[in-house]
Amino acid sequence: MAEITESDTIAGVHIVDPSVHGDERGIFVETYRREWFPNGREMIQANRGDRQAGCIVGLHYHLHQADYWYVPFGRARVVLHDLRQGSATDGNTLELDLGEQADGSFSHRGVFIPPGVAHGFASLTDMTITYLVDGYYNPRDELGVAWDDPEIDADWGLTEPTLSARDGANPRRADIEPMWQPHVSLRT
Numbered sequence: 001m002a003e004i005t006e007s008d009t010i011a012g013v014h015i016v017d018p019s020v021h022g023d024e025r026g027i028f029v030e031t032y033r034r035e036w037f038p039n040g041r042e043m044i045q046a047n048r049g050d051r052q053a054g055c056i057v058g059l060h061y062h063l064h065q066a067d068y069w070y071v072p073f074g075r076a077r078v079v080l081h082d083l084r085q086g087s088a089t090d091g092n093t094l095e096l097d098l099g100e101q102a103d104g105s106f107s108h109r110g111v112f113i114p115p116g117v118a119h120g121f122a123s124l125t126d127m128t129i130t131y132l133v134d135g136y137y138n139p140r141d142e143l144g145v146a147w148d149d150p151e152i153d154a155d156w157g158l159t160e161p162t163l164s165a166r167d168g169a170n171p172r173r174a175d176i177e178p179m180w181q182p183h184v185s186l187r188t
Helices: none
Strands: 003-006 014-017 020-023 026-029 045-051 056-061 067-073 075-082 093-100 110-113 117-123 127-133
Touching: 056 075, 067 075, 067 093, 067 117, 075 110, 075 127, 093 110
Parallel strands: none
Antiparallel strands: 003 014, 014 110, 020 026, 045 127, 056 117, 067 110, 067 127, 075 093, 075 117
């Protein structure tokens, strides 16, 4: 049985430590179940990203979409930052490593990210990330905030990362319009 814990740092973020079953042939891990997230919606699209060591992707955020991330290969430093104006955890930043750990062990941990929480990752090794989303791609709901914003104060584990042009041009948190209110419906 998986252990699902809501983050103490950012409300609505759930961390999943799934059960791992294995023998001499290998392992089996159930990485996601809809029922683990009482306020989640059905995930309708699956994506995969492969990154070379030394990259940062993000910080991105959505007003209407939730994500579920899992790293089956390599090591990612995940950074989450609550942008939800009026949230009890507005302004909090959470960092966690998914996949390979510094001590050589492997964590099959996953993370559920609700709308309004900025999210990104650093590839600390060559890695693969899979993510499920509860909405189809919508360019109007693909927003970003600067990965190196001092207000967010994230420890990415990298000093000179490779970034996309889009991620390098994201505005600081102070320069984005507060667009999320807890009382507003998050579905389009």
